[in-house]
Amino acid sequence: MGTRLAGKTALVTGATSNIGRAIAVAYGAEGAHVVVSGRDQRRGAEVIAEIVAAGGRADFVAAALDGSAKASGDLAAEATRILGGRIDVLVNNAGIYPGSSTVSTDETTFDTVYAVNVKAPYFLTAAIAPGMAERGSGVIINLGSWIARLGIPIGSLYSSTKGAVETLTRAWAAEYGPAGVRVNAISPGVILTPDMSANEDHPAQVMMRGTPAGGSGSPDAIAHAAVYLASEESRFVQGTVIDVDGGRVGVAVIAG
Template sequence: MASLELTGRVALVTGATSGIGAATAALLAQRGARVVVTGRDSARGESVVAAIRARGGRADFVAADLREAHAVRQLARQALDLGGGRVDILVNNAGIYPFAFTERASETEVDDVYALNMEAPFHLVAELAPGMAERGGGAIVNVSTIAAACGVAGLALYGSSKAAVELMTKAWAAEYGPRGVRVNAVRPGAVRTEGTAGMGEFLDVLAAQAPVGRPAEPEEIAEAIAYLASDAASFVQGVLLPVDGGRTAVC
């Protein structure tokens, strides 16, 4: 039976200083991976790493602002150095999700959302997937959103950036799959994190539209990501896995 264990593998998780990313980093480390945690906040990043190490896991923190292409490429090199020349698992989780109606979005917001949500995953895959292919295997998991599948007023910018990620997921599966690299995506619904705390009651309103009727906890999304990163998903390729309490089933 294929295993969920990740012993001996190196994982890079972006946006891992809080929320889904932090939960994913902790779970991958718990299952045996050496994890490179990255984000912009060094204090929070070091805290995530310290918690992983306190539980016997292996992790390192690299500070990076992924809105700049050169910083993305530098992160890839640093992750390879920390991983002894390899990254076996890439989790593209970093993202920003401003809630604003289209006419109120500034040029800076548009540029930042697409740079971080779409361009950063593109550059990381370009830097790391070829090495995975040369070694004969690897797993890439992209984090999307139900806003990429369902029209939500105020989320055109965020949703469209993640819709691009979903298309890239399928294209990368076609591109790298024949060389042993599995590329999949998870599509979370409403999740209760530090980043969504500012949404207030709107988060619960969104969550109430799903059959489960509540927001997810970050750990519930992390479980799906860890599954897709593991050998248990060895025949899963190019999928967009809804982890949304059934929201898209009734969209």
């Protein structure tokens, strides 16, 4: 067990798989009491068991963040209750990615993706940040994406939502920073999922060829950055988007 987040409380959305799960497990390993939030009770129980087995403390709260202020507010209230009246760290990780083109995206899909990826974290932050500001401390970490700043042919809808999240990061830093609340974001590159691990020709894997890292990253890479941003080590970091993408955005990729 580490101590970088000892005595802290944290809420991580979309924490039952991949990046969210890795962040929740890392927070538990560093001493935080973590509320793991997601849709799937079974997967949530697995994450809780992993954290507890390592000596951490965690609880699961089921939530379908549909973009409504009520859904976000209900999650904020229940997490606050479980965590003893305060949330020190909020990680807005939950999101959905439809790999559709602009023409093939219907209005229902458009509204759903914006509801989950933008409205849900917006209203969750609105429910939690004022309490942080009143106490004079808190951390909010948003999950952006490398394709918010580097266009790809498929994914205009998703990339626009992540662009919105990165803009909100700066706006919230200006709004809540003077009250002691640090707001930053992490922009992951291509992160391995189970279906990608066994397929080196997966389109996402191919997009990382030629980068300084030479391939896709692991969820743990994002979790390490999330621990840093939640800890006192980053107390002078405000309104920043940290690229954890193997150099995909910042370095020229030479096809070969």
